[in-house]
Amino acid sequence: MTAPIAANIRSLTLTLAAAFLVTSVGVSYWTIIAADELANDPFNPRLIAASNDRPRGAILDRNGARLATSERGASGFVRSYKDQSLAQVAGYASLQFGLSGVEAAYAESLIGQDRADPISIWRARYLGERQAVGSVVLAIDEKIQKAAADALGGRRGAIVALDPRTGAILASVSVPSYDPNQIVDPQRQQTAMDRLNKAVDHPLLNRTAQGLYPPGSTFKVVTASAALESGFDPTKKLRVDDPYQPDRSWGDYFVRSASHAHGLFDMSVGFRLSENIYFTQVALQIGGGKLAEYAKRFGVGTTPKLDLPAAKGQLSDSGVIDRPTLAADTSYGQGELLVSPLQMALIYATIANGGVMPTPHYATEVRDAEGHVVRQIAPGAQGQVISANTAKALTTMLVGAVAGPGAFAFGAKIPGVDVAGKTGTAENRPGEAPHGWFVGFAPAQAPTVVVAVIVENASEGGVTAAPMGAQVMRVALGK
């Protein structure tokens, strides 16, 4: 005879009762113990709803121009955004769709609870006191921002300008853009968001930091850095004959020259005429490993340290350069390379900054309601990527690439200023017009501004982008 079932029923009931006890403890954790922390989580919609009753902090440009403010409306405070060209950067604070951009990245600061001010957090959390809100100051300069938006003139693409000495982002334009005021307007937000999510050209994407493109010839500075630092002599002349392949084993695979060149090239002519076959031979001489090492040192394939979301990019599909043809393609910025405009700006900022890579950042300060600085955002340098001598040599060659005889990037010239820069015409998908690039900095002797421009599907490639870069630099330099 089997033992009576009663004992089993009792054990099962006790086990379940214990599980109920554990569950109750779990519920008490969220309702009581973690409650304060979650109640102040900037993404908690209850908090955004509360900002209906009191203003959210303002977002300002470096000169105090108001980019986003809270305005009193008929039914509480409404967020108002001034500059549509900054839509993806400033972001939105919507009860319906949450937060994005600076509104998300500095969400605590914008409700008066910056992490550098623990007392205000403590007071809000345990005393229910709400600080009068302060503001977040961006490095953006409205003048330069406007110049960048005008330069791009509504063409699909992006422009980013930054100060190579600090990494502060002075302008950041991503086209197409959208009107964030619609996203925070209860009447229009749903249709607006549906339209944005369906749009094939991704208006919500901050192309500056999140758009990934093949860099084309602008990448040649990385190949050159690797070569110069491995003892390669830049004055040595290499024979260029279009089309090129090192030996028959490449089959029907050839590297083509943009100018169908035949002749002897050194590195500065290679830069000036953007000669793919020259840089291919350089890459094959120093080897794919060296090229990969320098690409990684410049941050290709890692997510940039930015205070807003940024995309990672890649050196190649596999993360390494494992065959000579890939080394060849990578040397002039094609192959499987993907970078963001910000990443390219950082690479040129490193050259402009004596080989030291700055850390990019959009915001510079968090201020309290009285205007006192609560926190300074100055992330400093990321480290020495190339030697100061290499940086200097590259700068000289990049000046030649803009101003030298027959230079491809002549469109970037500014009267009275030495501009260093490089165009790129990046092949994308077959049958699609290539992307046009320009990346450069000025003044070459003591650079204060780096600009990266990409124009998607520009039939003339870099020729389209170079004058846009000049236009932005001119305003940044006050010329």
Place this chain on the structure above:
Amino acid sequence: MIQAQVGVPVGRARLTELSLLVWVGVLAVLGFVAVVGAETSSFGVASIIVPAVFIVLALSLHVFLAARRFRGDQVLMPIAAVLTAVGLVQVQRLASDLLLQQLSWTIIAGGAFAATILIPRDLTALARFKWTWAFLGVLLLVAPLFPVIGREINGARIWIKVGPGSIEPWEAVKLLLVIFFAAYLEEYREVLAHSPRRIGPFPVPPVPYLVPIVAMWGIAMLVMVFEKDIGATALFFGIFLAMLFLATGEAFYAVLGLALLLVGGFVAYQLFGHVQVRVDTWLRSFDEDLRFGAGYQLVQGLYALANGGLFGAGLGNGMPDRIPVVWSDFVFDAFAEETGFAGALALLALYLLFLYRGMLIALRAPTTFLQLLAAGLSFIIALQTLVIVGGNARLIPLTGITLPFVAYGGSSLVTNWMLVALLLRVSEVSNRMRGGP
């Protein structure tokens, strides 16, 4: 002595039930007043009709039982009623346009309850047709996979089309399953528990006896993989283990079963995207890629819990409507936001009380079949509650199990009320045999 107790006057019968129901009615009215008062926009004719209809329904069920001199348990029905009332208040609060629909389902559930009190005349008939139940259960289980009648809603293919709407056959399957296991295990539990073959201290029953059980389990697992509902799989497996343990008293089966579940879960995690998403959102709910994506609903639920605090925001004063589809899977978090930890604890206490009464009925049942049946049915309610509340509170991965009686949904309400009727009938059998109240 026994005769004297049978002769209790009709007028005094089921007084406990009646007085408990009065409190249920008061709570239902208070709940509706609070919700409608806080949100005048949701006020409509339904706001008056619904509590009135509910109270009339609950009282008619009571009168129906009393008139039949029904001698089953007097506490379970009021518990189910108060939970149903909480459910109606929550539907009014969270999705008032679904209220009349939910009320209709409540009336149908009341009908199903009454019908189950009447049919079958003899509960042991359930045991006799156990293979019919098993077959019917499997058929219902695989029904959603068939092309014409099956439907996929929110990524789970667990619905079948019936007329204009769709029902979740799984809800009926859980009842059939418990009936089958109770009957099967009553017959074979000796063999299962006292096999001469043992591995170490553990019995290994002869293969022919294990086959039907393992087959049921295997079919269920396979179907669940194809229907993409891990909650139902977990519940199904839980019932299987609990029944096996109840019948044999071998904790070994339970431990082995749990180990199998973990292994199966791990394999499913590697193989199936939908399982991976569930586990990832559980482990890393607040990570950026998830809090705005797959984990959005869960994180919004946790915000709701946090807003609840000790005593809640007050009915109608929270923001539980920020949780997507809150009325079906997150009704617990919504209730906890507005009534606080105190309210959540009270709700859990009601389920614990239900479990206690149900298991008491099982303990007092005269036959092994009825014992297993009552214990299995009570177990279903407890396990469902634990799985969904645990999921809502991020203690375990979230699943689409319904919170019994409270969550919006017709199939679940109807079967749960049938379950209550079955428990009441088991208790009636014992009371009649012992001559108790």
